[in-house]
Amino acid sequence: MKKFLSKLKRLIPSKRRLIQLYAALLVNANVKGFASGTIYQGKLKTVCTPGLNCYSCPGASGACPLGSLQNALSSSGKTVPYYIFGIILLYGIIFGRFICGFLCPFGLIQDLLHKIPTPKIKKNRFTKALSYLKYVILVFFVFIIPLLYMFRDFPLPGFCKYICPAGTLGGAISLLIHPANSGMFARLGPLFTWKFALLVSFIVGCVFIYRMFCRFFCPLGALYGLFNRFAILGIKLDKPSCTECGKCIKKCKMDISRVGDCECINCGECVSECPTGAIQWRGGKILLPKNDLPENPSDEEKALYEKKRKRKSLTVKIIAGVLALSLLGGALVYYNFIYEPPVTDEAPTLKTVPDATFTALGGKQFTVHGFHGVNVITFIDKEDIPSSIDRLSELTSLVKSVNPSASEDAWCRVILLFTGCTVEEAFANRDVPMTLAQVLQNPSLVIASDKDGSYHKKLTDLGNGDGIFIASKSKLLSSVLDANASYEDIKNSAANANTDAREGTNEGDLCPSYALERLLSEGTVSISELKGKTVVLNFWYTECGPCVEELPHFDEVASEYKNKDVVVIAVHQYATKSLATREYFESKGWLDSDIIFAADGADEAYYQGKLKFGTAWPSTLVIDSRGVIYKKFEQKISKQELTSAIDGAIASVSLP
Numbered sequence: 015m016k017k018f019l020s021k022l023k024r025l026i027p028s029k030r031r032l033i034q035l036y037a038a039l040l041v042n043a044n045v046k047g048f049a050s051g052t053i054y055q056g057k058l059k060t061v062c063t064p065g066l067n068c069y070s071c072p073g074a075s076g077a078c079p080l081g082s083l084q085n086a087l088s089s090s091g092k093t094v095p096y097y098i099f100g101i102i103l104l105y106g107i108i109f110g111r112f113i114c115g116f117l118c119p120f121g122l123i124q125d126l127l128h129k130i131p132t133p134k135i136k137k138n139r140f141t142k143a144l145s146y147l148k149y150v151i152l153v154f155f156v157f158i159i160p161l162l163y164m165f166r167d168f169p170l171p172g173f174c175k176y177i178c179p180a181g182t183l184g185g186a187i188s189l190l191i192h193p194a195n196s197g198m199f200a201r202l203g204p205l206f207t208w209k210f211a212l213l214v215s216f217i218v219g220c221v222f223i224y225r226m227f228c229r230f231f232c233p234l235g236a237l238y239g240l241f242n243r244f245a246i247l248g249i250k251l252d253k254p255s256c257t258e259c260g261k262c263i264k265k266c267k268m269d270i271s272r273v274g275d276c277e278c279i280n281c282g283e284c285v286s287e288c289p290t291g292a293i294q295w296r297g298g299k300i301l302l303p304k305n306d307l308p309e310n311p312s313d314e315e316k317a318l319y320e321k322k323r324k325r326k327s328l329t330v331k332i333i334a335g336v337l338a339l340s341l342l343g344g345a346l347v348y349y350n351f352i353y354e355p356p357v358t359d360e361a362p363t364l365k366t367v368p369d370a371t372f373t374a375l376g377g378k379q380f381t382v383h384g385f386h387g388v389n390v391i392t393f394i395d396k397e398d399i400p401s402s403i404d405r406l407s408e409l410t411s412l413v414k415s416v417n418p419s420a421s422e423d424a425w426c427r428v429i430l431l432f433t434g435c436t437v438e439e440a441f442a443n444r445d446v447p448m449t450l451a452q453v454l455q456n457p458s459l460v461i462a463s464d465k466d467g468s469y470h471k472k473l474t475d476l477g478n479g480d481g482i483f484i485a486s487k488s489k490l491l492s493s494v495l496d497a498n499a500s501y502e503d504i505k506n507s508a509a510n511a512n513t514d515a516r517e518g519t520n521e522g523d524l525c526p527s528y529a530l531e532r533l534l535s536e537g538t539v540s541i542s543e544l545k546g547k548t549v550v551l552n553f554w555y556t557e558c559g560p561c562v563e564e565l566p567h568f569d570e571v572a573s574e575y576k577n578k579d580v581v582v583i584a585v586h587q588y589a590t591k592s593l594a595t596r597e598y599f600e601s602k603g604w605l606d607s608d609i610i611f612a613a614d615g616a617d618e619a620y621y622q623g624k625l626k627f628g629t630a631w632p633s634t635l636v637i638d639s640r641g642v643i644y645k646k647f648e649q650k651i652s653k654q655e656l657t658s659a660i661d662g663a664i665a666s667v668s669l670p
Contacts, residue, residue: 030116030281031125036342038119040075041065043345047072051192053629055617056353062101064109065118066234068178070185070629072192075349078180079105080156080234084171087160088557102237110245111238114228115279120180124228127220135223137269144230145269145277151177152233170559173233175205179213182206187213195628201649224267228279239276248280248296249273255292262287356617367391367485368472372462375437380460382485387425388511389485390504392497393470396435408501409459412508424458425487426508431464486511490524492641493545506546510640510667518643519626525551525635525643528620530585530612533594539583539610541637547579548663550656551635553614553621555587556594560650561632565604567653571660572608579639580660581610585621587631588614638663 027035041063044054053072063076079102086095105113114121128134135141151173159172174181186206189195219226228235242248251273262273262284270277273284273293285293311319369383382389392409409428432440440463464470473491474480482495484507492511495503517524527542541549552568554561565584572582586594591613599605614620621627625635627648636645636659644663647655 031122033116034122034125036338037065037117038122040342040345041067041119042071042073043075043342044073044349045346046350047074048188048192051189051194052355053189054349054353055355062098064105064113066120066178066180066232067118068181068185070181070189072188074184075345078174080178081171081174081181084156084160084174087157088163088170106238106241106245108246109238110242110248110280111235111276111278112245112247112280113238114232114235115281118228118234119184120232121225121228121279123183124220124225127217128224130221132221137224137267141223141229142269147230148232148236151231152236156233156237176209177212177231179209179216179227182209182213189628198628198630198648201630203649225279229269229277235279236276239278242274242276242278242280246296249278249282249285250294250296252292252294255290256288257290257292259289261289262293365476365478365491367476367483367489367491368469369489370469370472372431372460372464372469375441375461380462382429383489385427387427387487388492388508389427389429389483390508391429391431391473391483391485393431393433393464394440395433396440408504412501412504425512427458427460430459430461431469432461433464433467433470436463436465437461484508484511486524486640487514488516488524490517493542510546513640513642515640515642519624521643521646523643524641525637526624527641528615528624530583530614530620533586533611533613534596534599534605539612541583541641544581545641546639547581548575548639548660549635549637550580550582550660551637552582552584553587553627553631553633554584555590555631556598557590558587558631564632564650564652565602565609567651567656569604569607569609570653571656575660576608578664580664582608583610583612586611586613587621588616588618636660636663638667640667 047053051072053070054075058075059069059077061076062079062082063074064079066080067074067076067078069077069081079098082098083095083102086098109117155172155177159170163170186209190198216227216231223229263270265284265287266273266278268277268279274280282295285295287293367382367389369381371379371381374380382391390409390412409430412426412428473483476491478491479494481497482499482504484492484495484504486492493507495507499507513524515522515524517526519526525541527540529538529540531538541551550568550571552565554565556562568582568584571580575582594611594613596605599607599611604611615623617623621633622629627633630648632650634645634647634651634656635643636647636656638644644666645659647659
């Protein structure tokens with residue numbers, strides 16, 4: 015029984031382990047992020063958590079101080095990063111490397127890995143020397159590289175990009191394993207391979223070497239270690255009481271020279287090893303009542319003082335426990351039940367054309383949705399009949415052009431609706447050059463009456479204007495032309511609408527539209543107004559290295575293809591829109607570019623809202639002249655890939 019109880023006791027987590035688990039859950043309180051494969055991007059994400067916990071982790075409730083520091087340094091030529099320096103200073107003064115021992119999620123992972131039963135490599139002179147490597151990494155990857163890139167167009171957080179295993183595990187892998195982010199695999203390259211191999215090395219190494227990453231590579235630990243001597247929390251050594259027996263250093267698994275130095279993570283395991291009680295917790299006196307014992311207290315006075323001490327200690331622990339659980343509970347409720355991401359998706363631009371039943375000339379009933387092809391719907395008011403003779407002739411010619419055989423398999427139908435009068439009243443006008451026999455010869459021309467104008471009102475209520483309505487094969491409003499649009503415009507629009515595609519975000523879907531703010535001129539631009547042209551949509555921002563590197567290809571293509579009805583739109587990230595200044599475009603020589611530079615809407619309404627892209631840039635869509643997504647790229651592309659996709663999109667659209 016005693017043996018069983020002894021084993022059971024070993025399974026119960028220590029106080030330190032419970033605090034580590036608590037801290038890991040608190041800074042990853044957005045549990046629903048793991049279920050949805052998305053990251054929390056609300057206002058609280060600007061708050062830095064103490065330990066190493068990647069901003070891009072689906073569960074992360076705050077930002078990583080190290081990543082924030084590197085980004086702040088990269089932009090320090092524009093704004094002094096007071097905030098992040100202040101946060102790190104605050105954490106350092108209060109906690110020091112107590113954060114490493116108790117509050118860092120990646121520290122917890124390393125502790126658990128070392129629990130795996132294998133032969134262990136104990137600390138030695140070599141590990142002691144290697145512990146200085148993290149200071150080299152701190153100086154070079156966290157400070158020098160970001161500061162050098164301060165003079166470039168985009169920041170480079172050196173440590174995050176090339177080393178950080180917390181980012182690879184918590185950010186990249188946690189997102190990649192979710193099916194919703196399968197498109198991200200196309201972005202993976204040699205850099206991810208390097209970081210994944212590095213992560214595996216750290217994981218394996220931590221099994222054999224206690225906190226290998228923490229001891230040798232972590233620049234955040236190196237930074238906090240500078241505050242260890244005067245941090246409010248942690249352990250301290252009472253030198254007068256110390257006999258220098260060395261038991262504490264022997265017990266410690268870190269490469270310390272003395273208790274509380276820069277390598278000490280304040281785990282407290284050495285406290286119980288000290289035979290003289292010289293090692294104590296800083297801040298411990300807060301838990302004790304005032305020592306009002308006389309110089310030579312009696313046993314009764316000692317017992318009374320001990321009772322007070324225990325009572326106050328218990329009270330403080332209960333209050334601290336209640337506050338901690340309340341904080342965790344509140345965080346879990348807020349991130350998983352109260353917070354809702356901004357609704358960025360709008361009603362589809364391509365709206366469904368309402369159905370209706372009419373009696374055509376000749377007495378035959380027809381419905382708008384009863385035809386499996388393109389519908390060209392036009393209205394003629396009874397007052398305009400004398401002046402619309404030429405338009406009637408054009409519509410008759412259109413039917414003959416797109417459907418010369420007049421077969422039942424016609425792909426296009428023209429619906430002519432008279433408003434304000436019946437068909438009979440319209441044809442009673444001797445000036446209408448059309449006989450009943452001519453109309454009935456071609457079933458692709460349907461003439462009927464919308465006498466009260468109710469159907470005309472339904473179409474204009476869709477909000478896309480008034481005129482000639484082109485409905486696609488999918489019954490979506492493909493375009494609205496001016497009532498006086500030319501014969502060629504009507505014919506081309508009808509051909510462009512000849513698709514079975516539904517609005518969506520994959521290749522073969524009709525691409526959702528969105529009004530994008532132009533950056534170098536007034537007004538907006540959207541793909542819905544560019545029907546009939548091949549459109550290249552590139553999503554980028556000034557601080558994205560791969561984005562800026564590929565934009566010259568788009569500039570060249572925009573110039574080379576501008577006479578082939580190809581339009582290139584470069585959509586800048588909304589979050590950093592302020593960096594896309596006229597001076598920036600001038601420095602790149604893009605002021606006279608044939609690219610249309612525009613900006614996304616609030617909260618990346620187009621990129622992440624309507625188009626459902628993830629959190630990585632660049633991405634590119636090549637859209638054919640019907641508005642259908644021909645090719646979708648979720649990574650940096652070459653000029654050859656771009657031109658090949660454009661040529662394919664142009665070739666894919668032709669009259670039936």
